[in-house]
Amino acid sequence: LERVRPPFSVNRLAQKAAIAALKTRDFLDRTRDTIFKEKEYLQKKLEKLGFEILPSDANFIMANPTPLGMDAFDICNYLSKQGILIRNLSGFRGAGSNWIRISVGRPEQNKRLIKAIEKIKEG
Numbered sequence: 001l002e003r004v005r006p007p008f009s010v011n012r013l014a015q016k017a018a019i020a021a022l023k024t025r026d027f028l029d030r031t032r033d034t035i036f037k038e039k040e041y042l043q044k045k046l047e048k049l050g051f052e053i054l055p056s057d058a059n060f061i062m063a064n065p066t067p068l069g070m071d072a073f074d075i076c077n078y079l080s081k082q083g084i085l086i087r088n089l090s091g092f093r094g095a096g097s098n099w100i101r102i103s104v105g106r107p108e109q110n111k112r113l114i115k116a117i118e119k120i121k122e123g
Contacts, residue, residue: 035059039104045114046102049121060103062089064096068120072100075120082116084109 010018021027042061043053050067065075072088079086086102089095104110 034106035104038107038110041107042102042104042110042114046117049114049117054099060101062095062099062101064099066098068117070120072098075100075117078120079113079116084113084116086113 021031039059039061046061046063047053052064052066054062056062065072068075070078072090076086076088086100089099089101090097102113105113
């Protein structure tokens with residue numbers, strides 16, 4: 001099953017919840033606006049910290065943490081110990097050897113992520 005499973009699969013319950021949410025236009029509009037705002041916040045903060053960011057129209061950011069003196073494995077490992085999960089893309093064909101994927105979260109989650117990365121930068 002693992003061999004044929006899509007890399008970012010979504011379970012049936014999550015699919016049903018997404019379909020129900022999409023039927024509520026107000027919820028959809030608020031969610032989209034929040035994602036755009038928070039994505040812009042994350043991109044600006046990450047760029048200020050020295051990350052290389054790839055353009056994206058999705059609700060995630062592909063970033064290279066090399067300026068922090070860390071590779072994708074190290075930063076994913078550090079953040080996971082802080083309870084923050086990001087995806088290491090170094091094993092994905094075409095992604096490059098030192099890229100990570102950061103999903104856009106709620107404002108408080110994004111601020112927590114940035115604070116954790118700032119601590120890395122401070123040494």
